[in-house]
Amino acid sequence: MVVDTVIYHPTLTKLITYLNTTAGREKTLRLVQYLVRFLSFHAAQRGLPDLARLFKSLQGNATFIRKALRFLKPLNHLQDAAKAYDNKLTDSVIRSTVVLKNLAYVGYLSLDSVAWFKLLGLTSPKTLPKAPKWANWFWFIGLVAGLTNDLRKIAITSSKLKSIASEEDAEKEISAEQKSLLAESAKTHKRLVWDSLDFFIVLNNLGFLHFDEGAIGLAGTFTSIFGVQDIWANTKV
Structure with missing residues (x-):
């Protein structure tokens, strides 16, 4: 039956599995948050205040729900930091x-939880008034570390690819390794673009850049798409 074909289609099954994860829902909401931020700006620019307010309301709701989904997420990053520290074999x-x-993301997300508590009314709006600015500084530090990591990985992968290219009479034996390195290189370059766009956002948040909401929303939309793609690719059915 047609209905069975749709209901049991692998793509739909994968979508359900994806949305059944906290990370999948959070990244989807991030995409909504930045997309409507972009649309709200351009609606206002085109003299559509009601539509702009609607998009702004959607942005606020998506932001609020995301903060709830990220509660206690600092524990994930704390564990990841410990695992990386214990791995003495890596570069x-x-x-x-x-x-x-x-560790920077532990600070960033912990302060983000403070903002959520304020929205819930559990703490006074006057509690830690500089928490948003501190959160952005932690995000800034995390992104600087991420960009350094990306560049280091690109350098290592490029060195390995050059070494393989200089080998003689071993093309068949190294082709699989070369393919793997090229895939890793593409992945790392994508991560570099991803982190660079997020860095653009945080520089605006901290006042180092002064681009409009449309540009920030567009940058966030692209990085959110990258995030959705990553989780979708890792979703097993």
């Missing part, structure tokens, strides 16, 4: 930047 720069990035 020292990569190891150090992974530890620093995860």
